[in-house]
Amino acid sequence: MRRRASLVLLAFAVFFAALSPLIRWYGFPRLAKIPPGQYQHMVLEAKNATLLDYATMKSRKVPKVSIVQTLKGNVEAAEKVGDRTGRDVVVWDTLSYVADDKGKMVSRIPERYVFDAHSQEPVHAGGEHVDGDPVRREGIEYKWPFLTEKRDYAYFDFQTRTSAPIHYKGTRTVRGLETYYFEQTIPWTKVKVPQHLPLGATPETVDQVGLERWYSTKRMFWVEPTTGAPVDGQELHKEEMRWKDQPGRKPLTAFAGHVKMRPDFQDEAVGLVTSQRHLVLALTTYLPWGFLALGGLLFALSLTLEARARGRGPTGETAATGEDGAGPGSGGRGGDGPRDGNGPADGGGDGDGDGTHQTPGPGTGRGKHRQPA
Amino acid sequence: MRALIAAAIGLAAALALVFGITAMGAPPGETSKEPLHTTVPEHP
Numbered sequence: 001m002r003r004r005a006s007l008v009l010l011a012f013a014v015f016f017a018a019l020s021p022l023i024r025w026y027g028f029p030r031l032a033k034i035p036p037g038q039y040q041h042m043v044l045e046a047k048n049a050t051l052l053d054y055a056t057m058k059s060r061k062v063p064k065v066s067i068v069q070t071l072k073g074n075v076e077a078a079e080k081v082g083d084r085t086g087r088d089v090v091v092w093d094t095l096s097y098v099a100d101d102k103g104k105m106v107s108r109i110p111e112r113y114v115f116d117a118h119s120q121e122p123v124h125a126g127g128e129h130v131d132g133d134p135v136r137r138e139g140i141e142y143k144w145p146f147l148t149e150k151r152d153y154a155y156f157d158f159q160t161r162t163s164a165p166i167h168y169k170g171t172r173t174v175r176g177l178e179t180y181y182f183e184q185t186i187p188w189t190k191v192k193v194p195q196h197l198p199l200g201a202t203p204e205t206v207d208q209v210g211l212e213r214w215y216s217t218k219r220m221f222w223v224e225p226t227t228g229a230p231v232d233g234q235e236l237h238k239e240e241m242r243w244k245d246q247p248g249r250k251p252l253t254a255f256a257g258h259v260k261m262r263p264d265f266q267d268e269a270v271g272l273v274t275s276q277r278h279l280v281l282a283l284t285t286y287l288p289w290g291f292l293a294l295g296g297l298l299f300a301l302s303l304t305l306e307a308r309a310r311g312r313g314p315t316g317e318t319a320a321t322g323e324d325g326a327g328p329g330s331g332g333r334g335g336d337g338p339r340d341g342n343g344p345a346d347g348g349g350d351g352d353g354d355g356t357h358q359t360p361g362p363g364t365g366r367g368k369h370r371q372p373a
Numbered sequence: 374m375r376a377l378i379a380a381a382i383g384l385a386a387a388l389a390l391v392f393g394i395t396a397m398g399a400p401p402g403e404t405s406k407e408p409l410h411t412t413v414p415e416h417p
Contacts, residue, residue, distance in 0.1 A: 007379040014383030022391040030395040037402030041410055041417075070409040075401050095409035103413060110409070268417035 006305035009298050017295030024288040032146050032280055033117035034090050036078040041070040043265050044233065046257025051100055052241060054198045057209075059253040065106065067259060068097045071142065074112075081114060081126035088117040091126050092142075096158070098255075106255070107194040111158055113141055120145040120228065122156075130158045131195050138163040144221075144228035146280055148180055155184050159191045159215050172222055174231050175270050179222040188216045211241040213254065226277040226284075231270050235259040 049065040052058075077091040092113040098106040114126040115137075122128070122137040129135060139154025155166035166184035173179070193203035193213045206213070215238065222232040239254040261269070 007375055010376055011379040011383035011386075014380040015387045016383075018384050018387035019391065022387060027391050027395055030398075033399065035399065035402055037404055039405035039407050041414060043413060066413045068410045068413055070407075072405055072407070072409060073402075075404045079401065093409065095411070097409075097411050099413055105411070108411065265417050 002305050002309040006302045006309065009302035009305065013295045013298035013302055015295070016291040016298065020288045020292040020295065023283060023291070028283040029118050032283055033088055034073075034143070036073045036090050036117065037075045038071065038073040038090070038092075041068065042269070043068050043262040044235075044259045045262050046237070046259045049255065049257030050253045051106060052252055052254040054201050057252065062101045064101045065255065065257055065259075066099045066103075066262075068095075068099065070095045070097075077112075077114075077126055081123060085123060085125055087123060089123050089126070090115055090117045094142075105196070105198060108196045109158065109194050113137070115140075118146065130161055131192070133161060133192065135161050143230070144182075144223045144225075146226070146228050147284065148223050148225040148228045150180060153182070155182075155219070157184075157186055157217075157219075159217075160186060160189050161192075166219065166221070174222045175266075177224050177231055177270065177273065179231055180225050182221045182223060184217075184219040186215070186217045186219070188214050191215045206241070210244050210246070211252070212244050214240045214242050214251070224273045224277060226280045227273050229269065229273045229276070231273055232266060233261055 044067040046065045046067075047063065049062055050059050051062050051065060053060050071092045071094050074091040074093050077093075078089050081087075081089045081091060092111075092115075094111045094113060095108060096111070097108045100106055109131045111130045112126070112128050114123045114128045115121060116123055120140050120143060122139070124136055127134075128137060135156075137156045139156050141156040141158070144153065150168050150171075152165045152167045154163045156163045164184060164186060166182045169181045169183050171178055172181045191213050193206045195203065197206070217238065218236040220232075220234045221230045223230050235258075237259050238256045240251040241254050242251040243249040
């Protein structure tokens with residue numbers, strides 16, 4: 001009986017010990033994924049910002065500019081791309097909508113971002129675009145991969161339609177969460193005029209007036225490394241309308257401001273990340289280490305039981321040897337302990353050693369135990 | 374020999390469990406009916 005228990009414990013020990021690396025290295029990449037139907041919105045604000053008034057073509061100070069970013073997972077598109085590529089893919093249709101202090105539209109730039117649901121690598125399929133322009137992203141956008149590393153990443157800038165390094169600058173604590181701080185600077189770059197501007201202005205009308213759009217930004221992210229989700233984001237954002245072929249003429253500031261997450265949305269992001277990080281940690285840390293420890297414990301128990309069974313076995317067998325021939329029941333009746341004079345404690349061993357000895361099969365244990373006798 | 378069999382059973386069960394769960398995967402869900410915002414939401 002004791003031996004049977006040790007074998008059962010051994011099976012469980014191997015079960016849990018095997019689960020440990022399987023969950024971490026096989027399960028985690030397949031289970032930790034961004035849901036294809038995720039929907040999320042975020043509001044960022046720039047207080048005391050400068051905006052271009054398209055009616056007067058003059059820059060003016062406004063108390064607040066809001067940037068509303070919506071990310072909407074397109075499940076049908078993700079399934080199509082997934083079927084085509086054989087990967088688990090997420091397709092985000094996003095909109096960056098900029099509104100002035102009165103809620104009027106300043107610009108709106110839609111995007112389609114297609115990426116691997118686990119690794120966050122861009123997938124070049126499914127019509128990825130920025131404001132209708134086909135793009136081929138390199139690197140990440142909006143979110144970092146699970147288990148973000150302390151290193152630079154390539155980050156896609158949708159204004160310039162190019163990727164540039166976003167530098168890891170150390171760890172920071174944001175509302176009690178340890179985060180990795182990343183910074184990217186985009187130098188003054190000529191960029192496309194958005195398709196949708198106030199007063200029906202279009203890239204063509206802007207071009208006819210003799211203006212071109214330039215942009216620079218310093219982008220800052222505080223990323224919770226387990227989930228890869230930013231819990232804070234800020235930008236020192238500047239846009240100018242520069243006169244074509246008139247380098248001496250003063251440019252018009254189209255937008256200038258320090259953009260920050262609105263506090264209530266930041267609270268929501270922190271709450272979401274705090275709950276989600278435990279799910280990720282369960283797959284990467286809690287379960288693998290817990291199961292490994294449990295496996296080790298069960299293995300030790302199994303060995304202990306086996307050792308006890310073996311320790312008792314020979315004595316019992318010795319005493320019972322003469323009765324072996326009496327058939328299966330004989331070992332049991334051997335009453336090992338008492339016959340050996342080992343006292344009641346040994347007698348308690350009946351079940352274990354005896355059960356094994358009774359086994360009608362080849363009874364390897366039996367043979368061995370007989371030897372010393 | 375019995376120990377080997379017990380270990381093999383444990384290993385097979387672990388493999389079956391993990392392969393089974395990962396093969397099932399998560400339900401894809403649906404595309405949200407919520408709009409892409411063109412107004413500033415008052416609350417998250």
